Amino acid sequence: MKxxxxxxxxxxxxYEQVFEEVAATPDxxxxxxxxxxxxxxxxxxxxxLAAGSLARSRKGEPxxxxxxxxxxxxxxxxxxxxxxxxxxVFEVVGHxxxxxxxxxxxxxxxxxxxxxxxxxxxxxxxxKRAGAILTRRLNYPPTAVVQxxxxxxxxxxxxxxxxxxxxxxAAQSYNWTQRLGRQVVVISVADMxxxxxxxxxxEHSARFGDRWGDATALEAAFIHGLTRFPDSGRGQGIQQxxxxxxxWGGLISIRSGTARIADVPEWExxxxxxxxxxxxxxxxxxxxxxxxSTSDE
Amino acid sequence: xxxxxxxxxxxxxxGGVLQRSVATLYSHLVTRPTGRAVRLAIETQLAxxxxxxxxxxxxxxxxxxxxxCADEVVAKxxxxxxxxxxxxxxxFVLRGLRNQHRDPITAxxxxxxLLAVVQLEGAxxxxxxxxxxxxxxxxxxxxxAGHVSADCMVEMFPGEAERLxxxxxxxxxxxxxxxxxxxxxxxxxxxxxxxxxxSDAKE
Numbered sequence: 001m002k003x004x005x006x007x008x009x010x011x012x013x014x015y016e017q018v019f020e021e022v023a024a025t026p027d028x029x030x031x032x033x034x035x036x037x038x039x040x041x042x043x044x045x046x047x048x049l050a051a052g053s054l055a056r057s058r059k060g061e062p063x064x065x066x067x068x069x070x071x072x073x074x075x076x077x078x079x080x081x082x083x084x085x086x087x088x089v090f091e092v093v094g095h096x097x098x099x100x101x102x103x104x105x106x107x108x109x110x111x112x113x114x115x116x117x118x119x120x121x122x123x124x125x126x127x128k129r130a131g132a133i134l135t136r137r138l139n140y141p142p143t144a145v146v147q148x149x150x151x152x153x154x155x156x157x158x159x160x161x162x163x164x165x166x167x168x169x170a171a172q173s174y175n176w177t178q179r180l181g182r183q184v185v186v187i188s189v190a191d192m193x194x195x196x197x198x199x200x201x202x203e204h205s206a207r208f209g210d211r212w213g214d215a216t217a218l219e220a221a222f223i224h225g226l227t228r229f230p231d232s233g234r235g236q237g238i239q240q241x242x243x244x245x246x247x248w249g250g251l252i253s254i255r256s257g258t259a260r261i262a263d264v265p266e267w268e269x270x271x272x273x274x275x276x277x278x279x280x281x282x283x284x285x286x287x288x289x290x291x292x293s294t295s296d297e
Numbered sequence: 298x299x300x301x302x303x304x305x306x307x308x309x310x311x312g313g314v315l316q317r318s319v320a321t322l323y324s325h326l327v328t329r330p331t332g333r334a335v336r337l338a339i340e341t342q343l344a345x346x347x348x349x350x351x352x353x354x355x356x357x358x359x360x361x362x363x364x365x366c367a368d369e370v371v372a373k374x375x376x377x378x379x380x381x382x383x384x385x386x387x388x389f390v391l392r393g394l395r396n397q398h399r400d401p402i403t404a405x406x407x408x409x410x411l412l413a414v415v416q417l418e419g420a421x422x423x424x425x426x427x428x429x430x431x432x433x434x435x436x437x438x439x440x441x442a443g444h445v446s447a448d449c450m451v452e453m454f455p456g457e458a459e460r461l462x463x464x465x466x467x468x469x470x471x472x473x474x475x476x477x478x479x480x481x482x483x484x485x486x487x488x489x490x491x492x493x494x495x496s497d498a499k500e
Contacts, residue, residue, distance in 0.1 A: 146360060154363055
């Protein structure tokens with residue numbers, strides 16, 4: 001059995017290590033060792049579910065997961081709905097903490113997206129909860145709540161319309177005082193579907209010839225708005241999300257197959273296009289929206 | 298003025314259509330299947346009108362409108378009634394728009410090279426979508442006048458380019474050209490005759 005030690009901080013910057021190790025284990029016989037986890041954000045949790053799902057599909061039974069020794073971290077994961085979402089993905093070693101029934105400070109718990117009604121539920125929940133977080137903590141005007149809901153709606157629909165497989169979405173706010181000097185909201189979406197190359201191949205691969213691959217497919221969708229649908233109204237979801245995230249000075253990245261593409265703000269240093277990543281099914285979308293500053297206007 | 302022109306008013310409360318046609322629990326206009334269901338319900342309502350109609354599409358009860366739904370409900374509805382094979386002679390004014398609706402609607406109109414007359418909540422009428430400067434200025438002249446008879450055409454629109462732009466606005470169905478009484482009518486001048494829904498208790 002391969003033991004995959006989760007990094008102490010599992011987020012956008014580090015989940016790739018987990019993907020690499022799981023992708024390199026063809027029999028899926030993996031133990032995810034989360035005992036030393038000290039920090040995990042929506043990207044960490046949602047992509048851990050994706051990694052566990054890959055291991056499970058290869059092995060034919062749930063992968064084992066040892067949950068964090070720090071009770072605060074395990075408790076936070078419970079509040080984010082991780083253990084509930086992980087029920088069919090992992091065999092959790094020990095007894096994970098229960099989610100408290102009281103009021104939650106979570107912006108959007110890990111929510112499975114399998115059908116249209118799930119998107120409506122996500123929007124309903126966010127409309128109820130995002131107001132206080134976006135306006136009081138992140139200094140956005142009240143109208144930003146609707147724009148935020150629209151972003152979530154469009155990224156969730158990306159799962160339903162293009163992946164043709166289930167996925168998850170989650171969002172939470174964090175204080176990035178040390179890293180950025182501001183609060184942020186992190187949105188993470190992942191699915192185990194056919195990825196951008198798989199979705200676009202039938203319609204568009206011929207025109208790209210030998211250049212066709214994960215990076216080209218991501219560029220086609222992310223930059224040029226191509227979709228597999230002939231309808232000219234399609235393909236604008238990602239374009240409009242990019243536009244809004246740019247207005248807010250945020251980061252958006254999409255990883256699919258072996259590549260990742262990103263719109264990178266000045267406060268971040270990830271490359272706009274990364275190729276040669278470990279082959280991984282589906283797509284992973286990461287959006288980070290920083291606290292509103294008057295200099296953004 | 299509407300009855301004089303033989304045009305039937307049709308008020309469509311999109312929030313109500315959403316709850317009746319999709320699910321009473323949904324309160325937001327999001328996702329393509331939802332948008333498709335709402336558009337089909339609107340088309341069914343319009344099919345009951347036999348002659349020309351001015352449809353007031355009221356979005357005042359809709360809080361969240363995403364791009365997919367804007368494409369399905371607004372763009373595809375306008376496209377359906379734009380071509381020669383349109384199912385009826387309907388014109389559209391989008392009413393009760395709030396600022397948060399503006400981006401998705403503008404984006405889908407521009408994507409399909411469409412134009413629409415809209416009324417922002419508590420404000421006047423505007424033309425949004427893909428348009429030339431000449432179309433914009435010509436629309437504004439007609440909008441201010443409300444109606445320009447054929448006799449006054451040259452006086453109001455002295456340039457050939459303006460008259461071409463007016464013909465374009467008619468073809469794009471944001472202006473009505475009528476034979477008897479003759480002339481050109483701003484959709485807003487007809488929409489003003491109709492009652493405005495109450496604007497209280499909205500975000």
